[in-house]
Amino acid sequence: MDLNYSPEELAFRDEARTWLAANLPADLKQKVERYEHLSKEDLLRWHRILADKGWVAPAWPKEWGGTGWNVVQRYIFEEELGYVGGPPLIPFGLTMCAPVLLQFGTDAQKKKFLPRIFQGKDFWCQGYSEPGSGSDLASLKTKAVRKDNFYSVSGQKIWTTLAHYADWIFCLVRTDSGEKRQEGISFLLIDMKTPGITIRPLILMDGAHEVNEVFFDDVKVPAENLVHQEGKGWTVAKYLLGYERMNTGRIGASKRELEKVKEFAKDVADPRFRDRLSRLEVELMALEITNLRFLDRMRRTGQPPGADVSMLKIKGTEIQQGLTELALDAMDPTANDEFSVALRKRYLSMRKTTIYAGSNEIQRNIISKMTLGL
Amino acid sequence: MNFDYNEEQQLLADSLRRYLQAQYSFEQRRKALDGSPEVWAKFAEMGLLALPLSPDYGGFGGGAVDLMAIMEAFGEALVVEPYLATLMASRLVARAGTAAQKPALLPAVAEGRMKLAFAHTEGGARYDLAAVRCTAKKAGGHWLIEGEKKAVQGAPVADKLVVSARTAEGVALFLTDPVKAPTRRSLDGFPEADLVFSGAKAEALSGGLAEIEETVDFATALICAEAVGAMKFSCDATLEYLKTRKQFGVPIGTFQALQHRIVEMYIAHEQAKSMACLACSTMDFSENSKDRARAISAAKIKIADAARHVSQEAVQLHGGMGMSEEMKVSHAFRRLTVLARQFGDADHHLARFGAL
Numbered sequence: 001m002d003l004n005y006s007p008e009e010l011a012f013r014d015e016a017r018t019w020l021a022a023n024l025p026a027d028l029k030q031k032v033e034r035y036e037h038l039s040k041e042d043l044l045r046w047h048r049i050l051a052d053k054g055w056v057a058p059a060w061p062k063e064w065g066g067t068g069w070n071v072v073q074r075y076i077f078e079e080e081l082g083y084v085g086g087p088p089l090i091p092f093g094l095t096m097c098a099p100v101l102l103q104f105g106t107d108a109q110k111k112k113f114l115p116r117i118f119q120g121k122d123f124w125c126q127g128y129s130e131p132g133s134g135s136d137l138a139s140l141k142t143k144a145v146r147k148d149n150f151y152s153v154s155g156q157k158i159w160t161t162l163a164h165y166a167d168w169i170f171c172l173v174r175t176d177s178g179e180k181r182q183e184g185i186s187f188l189l190i191d192m193k194t195p196g197i198t199i200r201p202l203i204l205m206d207g208a209h210e211v212n213e214v215f216f217d218d219v220k221v222p223a224e225n226l227v228h229q230e231g232k233g234w235t236v237a238k239y240l241l242g243y244e245r246m247n248t249g250r251i252g253a254s255k256r257e258l259e260k261v262k263e264f265a266k267d268v269a270d271p272r273f274r275d276r277l278s279r280l281e282v283e284l285m286a287l288e289i290t291n292l293r294f295l296d297r298m299r300r301t302g303q304p305p306g307a308d309v310s311m312l313k314i315k316g317t318e319i320q321q322g323l324t325e326l327a328l329d330a331m332d333p334t335a336n337d338e339f340s341v342a343l344r345k346r347y348l349s350m351r352k353t354t355i356y357a358g359s360n361e362i363q364r365n366i367i368s369k370m371t372l373g374l
Numbered sequence: 375m376n377f378d379y380n381e382e383q384q385l386l387a388d389s390l391r392r393y394l395q396a397q398y399s400f401e402q403r404r405k406a407l408d409g410s411p412e413v414w415a416k417f418a419e420m421g422l423l424a425l426p427l428s429p430d431y432g433g434f435g436g437g438a439v440d441l442m443a444i445m446e447a448f449g450e451a452l453v454v455e456p457y458l459a460t461l462m463a464s465r466l467v468a469r470a471g472t473a474a475q476k477p478a479l480l481p482a483v484a485e486g487r488m489k490l491a492f493a494h495t496e497g498g499a500r501y502d503l504a505a506v507r508c509t510a511k512k513a514g515g516h517w518l519i520e521g522e523k524k525a526v527q528g529a530p531v532a533d534k535l536v537v538s539a540r541t542a543e544g545v546a547l548f549l550t551d552p553v554k555a556p557t558r559r560s561l562d563g564f565p566e567a568d569l570v571f572s573g574a575k576a577e578a579l580s581g582g583l584a585e586i587e588e589t590v591d592f593a594t595a596l597i598c599a600e601a602v603g604a605m606k607f608s609c610d611a612t613l614e615y616l617k618t619r620k621q622f623g624v625p626i627g628t629f630q631a632l633q634h635r636i637v638e639m640y641i642a643h644e645q646a647k648s649m650a651c652l653a654c655s656t657m658d659f660s661e662n663s664k665d666r667a668r669a670i671s672a673a674k675i676k677i678a679d680a681a682r683h684v685s686q687e688a689v690q691l692h693g694g695m696g697m698s699e700e701m702k703v704s705h706a707f708r709r710l711t712v713l714a715r716q717f718g719d720a721d722h723h724l725a726r727f728g729a730l
Contacts, residue, residue: 001376001377001378001379001380001439001442001651001654001655002375002376002439002655002658002659003375003377003651003652003655003656003659004375004655004659005375006375009375072375271725271728274728275721275724275725275728277728278675278724278727278728279675279679279724281672281727282649282672282675282676282727283645283676285649285652285672285676286645286646286648286649286676287645289648289649289651289652290644290645290648292375292377293377293647293648293651296375296376296377296378297377300378308640308644311640311641311644314641315641315645361634364633364634364637364638365630365633365634367637367640367641368633368634368636368637371640372613372633372636372637372640373617374613374616374617374627374628374633374636
């Protein structure tokens, strides 16, 4: 046991850190650090800089542009990416749709979509949640009826992040309402320009437009846009769930934010505040090492992550929220400058993290059932 | 970066666990609360007593990571033997002893012929390692110790004591013969004693506060691992109870209110294990005393919080059975309550961590 990175891993980290710091445009860095609104163009600019370097999709197979890094190198890179403070890489194409296509897609689907995702030419969003289907995803009702060589899709999705930026949406739809509800679900790729799609913004409590309602009214989707077989959408969704669970700790970004809060709070003399900050720092250290332990296990066994990695999502999001709360408490209550206002809004906004991507209660259900056998 | 135990570490831990399962069951442990010569002899035979000592004195030169798996196994079985007491005192002898003291003591410790204790804590000192009021005065070729030490773990069975006392130069370390005192018992069953030194004859070691701080940090890393073992037992026992105990016609583990609580226990144990890895690995690989203090205090904060959380929930989820003297889980509660505070509670280490 030795928790230190090897000299090779350290050299890799330094190379990534140096390059990222040198290539992140200063205006983007400032926007992120000051929690300003990020436009679609802001997001795509950083995406394309990384794509040009060949670093935008490290986990993909090499033939499609992946880097061939091992799990530890990929983790180190992820953390450096978070730490440097660039706009987030939007996951819907890169780390959600693409792995699904790589696993279940036809050659034609891979050729059509993967290069455009890599280059940042298509912006993707995710059509899972519905008004009546949140944690109980399998109860979804959006209907797709097969007619000749297309599907007719009707229904509604909700909480669709950045649908107003998106060129494409991947959707779970119901193709059969038979007895076993999971078996009637299919995975469809839908062009957002198709007639019959309406997007309505949902403004969250911080005042930001990030999520939407998406309505489908007899939307015609070519049958070739079905991924995997009809009725096998649940298998696809479960595969994706296992895939995405590993990258939810967001440790690099939290480290950067912790440093900022420390700097920001350096004039707060109250030892009780300092203790709260220390406890959060310790939580972050524990999360980082736990994450490394999971990676080490994956590297050693060659097995995919187990359900217990759900704890990374639980602890990671609790820490992200804790940081915003400390920032709120550290600031001058009378401050009204742009940054202070942004920090207050950030506190509001980050409440979403323990709700999205499988609420933390669902994550506990997963550990309870899959890991503990209850 | 790797989190594996190497083959030697794993084999030793496996054989220790097999021995403890066969010969140190909860029932057998009850009879061995005052220390058992057979258990100590077995520890010597397995090499556990030699493990932390230098090869120069019959040891194997093991570090904190080598000891980590041992301490986890001790925690799982709630072992009550003066292992840590002997280890701390012999570490001080190894680091600060004279050329004559080391060969006189350490080989005997390695072979299981000698137990030691470290008499340091005083009433009112709480966790301040520098708060030493016992004094040592030079008298001819030796020293005389005056003062009181409280709750000295392992003292009732120790063959020699390492004692801290104040001289004109500051806190210094001394070697004395054991002092007669009634045995008291810690909350978690360890034999300990309050010692009164009235001009006890002593010989000086060459070190002082820096050696004490290093040894206490080392011991803190080890009890982090021990607490992880006790937490593992508490989580496993509680999970088993949730699966077997029936109420309203179903196992109580089918209730979501309880499922989420045991998941939180499980997460706390995993996080604590991560921090124990950090503490032991930093102890072995870092030369810098500030890095060392930072890692140890961070680990102890997390372990203290997790020990409290896991032990309290284990009792609560066991219902009335958790309160029972007959159940091992109530003894794990005692052990975790003590370990959470030993060498500094969360508040103490928060202050230390925050000041670094």
